[in-house]
Amino acid sequence: MEMPGLAGGRYGPAELRPLVETVLAALEDGATARGGPLPGGGPKETARRVAGALGRPLRPEGTGAHEALHTLVREMARGAADPADPYCAAHLHCPPLAVAAAAELAAASLNPSLDSWDQAPAATEIETRTAAGLAALVYPDLPAPDALMTTGGTESNQLALLLARERAAGGPRVQVVCGGNAHHSVQRAAWLLGLPRPIVVDTPAGVLDPAAVDAALDELPGRALLVATAGTTDTGTIDPLPQLAQTAARHGAELHVDAAYGGPLLFSRHESGKLDGLQSAVSVTLDLHKLGWQPVAAGLLAVPDGAALRPLGHQADYLNAADDTDAGLPDLLGRSLRTTRRPDVLKIAITLRALGREGMGALVDAVCGHARQLAAAVERHPALELYGRPSISTVLFRPAGADDEQVAELRRGLMYEGRAVLGRATATGRLWLKATLLNPHIRPQDLDALLRLVADARTRQSDGTP
Numbered sequence: 001m002e003m004p005g006l007a008g009g010r011y012g013p014a015e016l017r018p019l020v021e022t023v024l025a026a027l028e029d030g031a032t033a034r035g036g037p038l039p040g041g042g043p044k045e046t047a048r049r050v051a052g053a054l055g056r057p058l059r060p061e062g063t064g065a066h067e068a069l070h071t072l073v074r075e076m077a078r079g080a081a082d083p084a085d086p087y088c089a090a091h092l093h094c095p096p097l098a099v100a101a102a103a104e105l106a107a108a109s110l111n112p113s114l115d116s117w118d119q120a121p122a123a124t125e126i127e128t129r130t131a132a133g134l135a136a137l138v139y140p141d142l143p144a145p146d147a148l149m150t151t152g153g154t155e156s157n158q159l160a161l162l163l164a165r166e167r168a169a170g171g172p173r174v175q176v177v178c179g180g181n182a183h184h185s186v187q188r189a190a191w192l193l194g195l196p197r198p199i200v201v202d203t204p205a206g207v208l209d210p211a212a213v214d215a216a217l218d219e220l221p222g223r224a225l226l227v228a229t230a231g232t233t234d235t236g237t238i239d240p241l242p243q244l245a246q247t248a249a250r251h252g253a254e255l256h257v258d259a260a261y262g263g264p265l266l267f268s269r270h271e272s273g274k275l276d277g278l279q280s281a282v283s284v285t286l287d288l289h290k291l292g293w294q295p296v297a298a299g300l301l302a303v304p305d306g307a308a309l310r311p312l313g314h315q316a317d318y319l320n321a322a323d324d325t326d327a328g329l330p331d332l333l334g335r336s337l338r339t340t341r342r343p344d345v346l347k348i349a350i351t352l353r354a355l356g357r358e359g360m361g362a363l364v365d366a367v368c369g370h371a372r373q374l375a376a377a378v379e380r381h382p383a384l385e386l387y388g389r390p391s392i393s394t395v396l397f398r399p400a401g402a403d404d405e406q407v408a409e410l411r412r413g414l415m416y417e418g419r420a421v422l423g424r425a426t427a428t429g430r431l432w433l434k435a436t437l438l439n440p441h442i443r444p445q446d447l448d449a450l451l452r453l454v455a456d457a458r459t460r461q462s463d464g465t466p
């Protein structure tokens with residue numbers, strides 16, 4: 001067999017061009033064959049189909065690049081839950097922009113690794129500058145904010161807790177206080193880092209109540225890190241950041257804001273006011289693979305001053321020997337806990353440049369507008385009940401008169417039939433269907449049709465007809 005071609009170098013693009021054509025054709029074929037937001041038939045049917053296409057994962061002889069790409073890319077697309085479909089709206093799972101996906105091809109072909117300058121000369125600089133630029137979006141009034149690139153909100157929250165732990169080193173252990181509405185990764189991070197189990201303040205109204213936080217902090221003798229959420233995963237609501245910042249300050253506690261979902265509201269002139277108070281945080285989690293239309297992974301942890309990242313400093317002679325650093329080679333190991341690290345920043349830098357703040361803001365405005373439209377349509381609908389006005393782009397609703405079990409069943413039914421992918425969330429003690437709208441191309445008629453799908457499914461459910 002001929003030696004397979006490489007993606008990089010002078011001749012890489014010539015190798016890639018026909019392969020990319022094959023990939024694009026397979027994506028088209030797969031999407032057409034699927035014909036909806038996800039494959040019908042549920043997990044068993046998908047497993048059967050994939051097993052057939054995949055065959056033995058490691059065969060004695062290969063099938064060649066074009067066959068392998070066509071077969072498996074087509075199958076993956078055929079069996080995808082595709083967030084570019086207007087009826088795929090379950091999770092904070094965004095349809096990536098074409099420009100960002102194209103950038104990924106370059107990132108993969110050049111394959112820089114951001115653990116040392118000699119593996120990523122230009123990528124290092126693109127990352128440093130882009131991260132600082134995004135940190136300045138969070139902390140516009142500060143001279144030297146910085147941000148780390150992460151794999152997402154989970155890693156960002158973990159790093160935030162780690163930095164808090166290290167700031168408290170030598171004194172009493174830091175006690176995390178968060179809302180019942182906080183992301184599960186906060187609990188896991190505390191567990192991983194050997195911190196005391198977080199104190200969870202109940203959030204019956206969906207957001208942290210500053211008075212309840214005040215009471216919780218009153219009881220704590222030592223150091224506390226208050227974790228607030230700007231855009232909860234379940235309902236998209238935003239904790240009252242200015243009041244929480246004041247409450248934390250009064251108690252000498254620090255504030256970390258998990259803005260994995262809501263952070264990109266900062267791009268929009270109309271929506272950014274919802275994040276007032278963010279600047280008081282000692283760290284802010286952001287995800288651009290949610291409201292930023294990036295392919296996974298595209299997470300950030302922003303801090304008010306780059307010096308806050310010093311505890312992550314680390315030395316390994318083969319990557320950042322002291323004399324290399326003294327001689328002026330950038331020292332990158334302290335910008336992550338990972339070693340080999342993808343240039344996830346490239347797609348972000350390209351997207352920001354292509355769209356500008358205006359363009360990013362327009363996308364944010366579009367999805368927030370869709371959420372308001374959908375909520376209004378639910379309110380008008382005689383057979384549907386609305387949870388509440390959306391804060392960002394999440395709308396919770398349920399068929400009037402259904403019990404929780406029926407709501408859960410209805411969701412699975414739409415999914416197994418391949419008609420719609422909606423999420424689920426428990427709020428005010430009841431189960432709701434969740435539409436997380438992240439597709440800026442969705443049209444008003446799509447929203448109406450989505451509600452029709454739910455209402456019709458409910459009618460069939462009540463009638464007992466299939």
Ligand SMILES: *Cc1c(COP(=O)(O)O)cnc(C)c1O
Pocket residue numbers: 092151152153154155157183185229231232233258259260261287299
């Ligand atoms: C999604 C989310 C996370 C986790 O982010 P990942 O990118 O999935 O790791 C954390 N916090 C909130 C509020 C989120 O919505």
